[in-house]
Amino acid sequence: MRKNRMGVMAKAETLIKALPWLERFHGTTVVIKYGGHAMTDEELRHSFAEDVVFLRYAGLKPVIVHGGGPQINAALARNGIDSTFTAGLRVTTPEAMEVVRMVLTGQVQRDVVGLINRHGPFALGMSGEDAHLFTAERKHAVVDGEAVDIGQVGEIVEVQVGALRALLDDGRIPVISSIARGDDGEVYNVNADTAAAALAVALDATKLVVLTDVEGLYADWPDSDDVIDRLTTDELAVLLPDLSAGMVPKMEACLTAVRGGVPQAHVLDGRVLHSLLLEIFTDEGIGTMVLPSPPGSAAEVPA
Ligand SMILES: Nc1ncnc2c1ncn2[C@@H]1O[C@H](COP(=O)(O)OP(=O)(O)O)[C@@H](O)[C@H]1O
Numbered sequence: 102m103r104k105n106r107m108g109v110m111a112k113a114e115t116l117i118k119a120l121p122w123l124e125r126f127h128g129t130t131v132v133i134k135y136g137g138h139a140m141t142d143e144e145l146r147h148s149f150a151e152d153v154v155f156l157r158y159a160g161l162k163p164v165i166v167h168g169g170g171p172q173i174n175a176a177l178a179r180n181g182i183d184s185t186f187t188a189g190l191r192v193t194t195p196e197a198m199e200v201v202r203m204v205l206t207g208q209v210q211r212d213v214v215g216l217i218n219r220h221g222p223f224a225l226g227m228s229g230e231d232a233h234l235f236t237a238e239r240k241h242a243v244v245d246g247e248a249v250d251i252g253q254v255g256e257i258v259e260v261q262v263g264a265l266r267a268l269l270d271d272g273r274i275p276v277i278s279s280i281a282r283g284d285d286g287e288v289y290n291v292n293a294d295t296a297a298a299a300l301a302v303a304l305d306a307t308k309l310v311v312l313t314d315v316e317g318l319y320a321d322w323p324d325s326d327d328v329i330d331r332l333t334t335d336e337l338a339v340l341l342p343d344l345s346a347g348m349v350p351k352m353e354a355c356l357t358a359v360r361g362g363v364p365q366a367h368v369l370d371g372r373v374l375h376s377l378l379l380e381i382f383t384d385e386g387i388g389t390m391v392l393p394s395p396p397g398s399a400a401e402v403p404a
């Protein structure tokens with residue numbers, strides 16, 4: 102009996118410990134980048150959807166920007182189309198673009214919407230092309246200081262959030278694919294981390310959360326798995342030129358978001374059940390957090 106009462110008290114304590122975070126984040130917008138590598142395990146996919154619906158019932162306004170790199174790789178391979186990456190971005194030929202658009206808007210987005218909507222009529226899918234959400238221009242990658250052509254890859258130059266805000270005001274959970282239109286009539290492939298950052302800035306979000314398949318930003322990848330738990334934008338700017346592969350657009354996104362006025366950006370391990378809830382409602386300090394540098398501070402690389 103006594104044991105049972107202690108168990109109940111522990112549950113009440115867990116719930117009440119969330120109160121400061123509920124007070125702080127109620128009514129605010131949180132942009133969540135759900136990476137392609139974080140969505141491969143069935144149990145994790147369901148726990149992600151539960152977390153997002155939990156946030157919605159807790160009075161936050163979650164917006165999902167989904168990735169789909171591994172899913173695009175598989176579809177390109179099935180179609181016999183070669184795929185390479187430069188500086189973390191997919192070199193996108195016109196025939197690859199058709200596959201990218203089909204997989205992101207027709208497959209991955211539908212899957213994420215379906216997972217969330219098991220809990221109620223919340224999720225609504227949008228491509229960045231819809232209602233001029235994302236307008237992009239052709240982007241070049243920079244390799245050793247040289248601009249390199251990487252095809253139909255876009256750099257977002259304008260974000261129009263009117264339609265998205267109407268969805269949020271209606272209590273919906275928007276699920277966005279990182280495809281953009283161009284004023285030149287082209288359709289562009291935008292890295293999903295980059296798109297999430299642009300959206301977080303445009304929506305004045307309180308947080309950008311990036312879910313991926315590593316614990317956070319490793320200080321000395323691939324030689325060590327020491328995770329940097331927090332760093333300022335100035336410190337991140339110093340590290341950025343030495344980062345590799347998929348971490349480049351991810352950390353650039355955190356930098357852009359926080360320098361653009363988002364108070365904090367996080368890279369979290371999407372392989373941990375309920376990592377999203379732990380990050381938002383506890384002080385567990387998981388993953389890597391990027392915070393604004395104090396005005397006038399000098400950049401130092403964290404140990
Ligand atoms: N410093 C680093 N810290 C952590 N991961 C790194 C680092 N540098 C490169 N990576 C690689 O970046 C990957 C994450 O990027 P990516 O594969 O694009 O993920 P996602 O599909 O979630 O966007 C990691 O799995 C890891 O292989």
Ligand SMILES: CC(=O)N[C@@H](CCC(=O)OP(=O)(O)O)C(=O)O
Nearest residue numbers: 137168169170190191291292293
């Ligand atoms: C230009 C570019 O690289 N676009 C990405 C878009 C999807 C994405 O970003 O997916 P993840 O978040 O799972 O990596 C691509 O084609 O793979």
